[in-house]
Amino acid sequence: MADINKFGATGTTLQEFLADMRQKYLAIDGDWNIEPESPDGLQIAAWCEVLANLDEAIIQAYQSVDPNSAIGQQLDRIAEYASIRRQRATFSTSLVTFTGTPLTAIPAGTQVKHRITGTLWATDNDVVTSSAGTVSVGVTCVSSGSQGANIGTLTKIATPIGGIISVTNGVVASMGLDEETDNAFRIRRTESVARLGSNMIDNIYAELVNVNGVKKIRILENVGDAPDENGIAGHSMAIFVDGGANEDIIAAISRKKNPGCGLNYKTNIPNKISVDTRTATGQPVNITFFRPEYVSVFVRIEVLIDAVDFDESDLKKRMVDYSLKGFDETLGFSKHGFLIGEDIAAGRLYTPANYVVGGAQYVRTITVGTKSGAVDQNIIPIRFNQLGVFDAGNIEVVYV
Incomplete structure (x- = not known):
């Protein structure tokens, strides 16, 4: 049965319950038929499963009061004691420039479309074109999560406005985030105890x-x-x-x-x-x-592949996620991704790449760059006020 002491909580596994129960039955009668398919064997299995589930529930209840092991709603409750709440999914943002007739009003919520992915982006506030016929305004993607937009990809006007003839983005988008995971929430909760x-x-x-x-x-x-x-x-x-x-x-x-x-x-x-x-x-x-200046990061990954396939889109997503929030699958790795003012080192990208590749494959080389035709660097220098931005469309996977 489960045991709780000053060192923690321990329980008995299903296999341990089965072995102990069968031993006690045979101690009564060595010829007792307790094979798994027999009536008594089925009864033993049912009892042991109930006992193992009870032990597991007790251990989960014990661990749920510890922020380092609590999950889901219980972790939310623990963080709520310090007025800290799990962050919901956020939205990617960028800056677009409209061109058209001078002094044309563009209302907030005007939508533009990504020419490749088709994602919609809405303007953040009301603006009016200048006497030269141009105006820049912030836009936010209507879909949450890491929706990318490279320079020159937000070029379709989804909400027609009389007098406006074109739109484009001169900067790469700042990526949104998916809903905060338990691991990421634990890290932020730890950082947030400094609030007082x-x-x-x-x-x-x-x-x-x-x-x-x-x-x-x-x-x-x-x-x-x-x-x-x-x-x-x-x-x-x-x-x-x-x-x-x-x-x-x-x-x-x-x-x-x-x-x-x-x-x-x-x-x-x-x-x-x-x-x-x-x-x-x-x-x-x-x-x-x-606000940081965004630097587009291009990545080239050479994968030595044998016969086992893997999901290339998953690899690219893992790369983008790592740049935003680090590697929270286990201890010992960055939990914040690439920070403002931090150089982009290609060597750090082997962690998310190898996590996806594995099997009969391995990552041969990873190089980075700031232009699609020159992805041959090991490090991209980043100034104190800059932030490297990754996009799945800027990640190339080459099989060798």
């Missing part, structure tokens, strides 16, 4: 990581008097956030930022979002943060 801590950087990070839609965060601090090599002002922080709504991010920072440390609202770091707002107690404050 005393370190401002950890506090801000823990607050931002729980903002709906936020995917990547990087906080750089310059404790010196002069600007550093990245242009970050002295005695200040530069906060980089990928994903999430501007107003939610601003509110989160204002709740945790202490007075006296600047946020670089006067620097020339690109993609700056700066808003004058108020703290929770009504004090005026300027909140500044930055």
